[in-house]
Amino acid sequence: MTSSPQDLFLLRHLISFDTINPPGNEEECASFIGEILVDHGYEVKSLEFAPKRTSLVAISKARESGKSAICFCGHMDTVPLGNAPWQHGPFSGEIVGDKIYGRGASDMKSGLVAMIITAVRLAEMGLNERVLMLFTAGEETFCQGARYVAERHQLLGHIGGLIVCEPTSNRPVIGHKGAIHYKITFRGKTAHASMPHMGINAIYKASDAIQKLRNLDLGVSGHPLLGPPTINVGTMSGGQNINSVPDLATIGVDIRTLPDQTEEKIRTALQDLLGTDVDIELLGQARGIFTEPGDPWVKEVFRAVEDVTGARPEPSTVPYFTDASMLSPALGSPPTVILGPGEPELAHKTDEYCYIHKIEEAAQIYLRILESWCLK
Ligand SMILES: [Zn+2]
Numbered sequence: 001m002t003s004s005p006q007d008l009f010l011l012r013h014l015i016s017f018d019t020i021n022p023p024g025n026e027e028e029c030a031s032f033i034g035e036i037l038v039d040h041g042y043e044v045k046s047l048e049f050a051p052k053r054t055s056l057v058a059i060s061k062a063r064e065s066g067k068s069a070i071c072f073c074g075h076m077d078t079v080p081l082g083n084a085p086w087q088h089g090p091f092s093g094e095i096v097g098d099k100i101y102g103r104g105a106s107d108m109k110s111g112l113v114a115m116i117i118t119a120v121r122l123a124e125m126g127l128n129e130r131v132l133m134l135f136t137a138g139e140e141t142f143c144q145g146a147r148y149v150a151e152r153h154q155l156l157g158h159i160g161g162l163i164v165c166e167p168t169s170n171r172p173v174i175g176h177k178g179a180i181h182y183k184i185t186f187r188g189k190t191a192h193a194s195m196p197h198m199g200i201n202a203i204y205k206a207s208d209a210i211q212k213l214r215n216l217d218l219g220v221s222g223h224p225l226l227g228p229p230t231i232n233v234g235t236m237s238g239g240q241n242i243n244s245v246p247d248l249a250t251i252g253v254d255i256r257t258l259p260d261q262t263e264e265k266i267r268t269a270l271q272d273l274l275g276t277d278v279d280i281e282l283l284g285q286a287r288g289i290f291t292e293p294g295d296p297w298v299k300e301v302f303r304a305v306e307d308v309t310g311a312r313p314e315p316s317t318v319p320y321f322t323d324a325s326m327l328s329p330a331l332g333s334p335p336t337v338i339l340g341p342g343e344p345e346l347a348h349k350t351d352e353y354c355y356i357h358k359i360e361e362a363a364q365i366y367l368r369i370l371e372s373w374c375l376k
Helices: 005-016 027-039 105-125 144-150 202-214 263-274 296-309 324-330 356-374
Strands: 042-048 054-060 069-075 099-101 131-136 159-164 178-187 230-238 248-257 279-286 336-338 353-355
Touching: 005 027, 005 099, 005 105, 005 356, 027 042, 027 054, 027 105, 027 131, 042 144, 054 105, 054 144, 069 105, 069 144, 069 324, 069 356, 099 105, 105 131, 105 353, 105 356, 131 144, 144 324, 159 296, 159 324, 159 356, 178 202, 178 263, 202 230, 202 248, 202 263, 248 263, 263 279, 296 356, 324 336, 353 356
Parallel strands: 069 131, 069 159, 159 336
Antiparallel strands: 042 054, 054 131, 099 353, 178 248, 178 279, 230 248
16 A cells, blocks of 8 residues: 555654643644644634644534534653653654654554545545544643543534544554553651651551552452553652651552443552551553454454455554543543554654555545444
């Protein structure tokens, strides 16, 4: 499959916008995308969850109310560059053979390009009345933009299916775990380090808690495709000086959840385990997502992928969460597939790239999905 000059122009342009989050600053990238879609007959709404943190919703002017649409979703922000030097400029969009380099090439500006190309072609074919394109800000920080859009979901109308164009190398993915982040604080009593029995050591309390958390059983058997929920203590800090008994320690805990696990249940399990004299603060959460492989629309998506790529996809899931965590519950849990042209293993890496031919492949898959949806 060959790429068009338009794919390359768009992707190089999107990579040139520094949308590293924080601070994100997606506004300029959003207005570039918005102008293209307005030129092709879409009504574009900007939704800012904070200054310069713009998400875009593009809806065809021909959208028929009452008919459900397919919503495509992608995020404009990227993660930081990391400490290692890049061989290819992270905002250059340098092309080497079938690869295009840059921060966000795979995660997920190539997905945005496939969305834009699909929107433009549908408009040219007069087939765009049942599609909605959503470009979000702030995904990498617990889906802030998608959450803001989800709170205003009436704008989107009825959605019959959701495609999140995150990097899957054009393999359809039907679910992912959710995530919950907690900061847990332990308090003690300070004393001189030469008389530790006079104090209460908050670091020891944290240490005991970490060992318990390590073996925490959340009482859920594993999901056949998603596996079991997991827990990781990712940060710890405590104490101000070495010659004092510390009276404060904190840890950061990341729990990866299955779709039916609620934050309330998990918090209760933690509180039962650690007792009531610890403070458990919720820092962020994203729901897990899963659509049954037997869902009729999921089957259509699989068929479209097979028609274009020639490979029959197997139902699978990914470990990372997506904007679907916020959007899917707000939209009434439509069938949801994660499907995009980037390479999942290159996301967040130094010298990130994507394969150019996969952008066109993704656009063709999206078009097929929409053609069969519009024929209903
Ligand atoms: Zn992403």
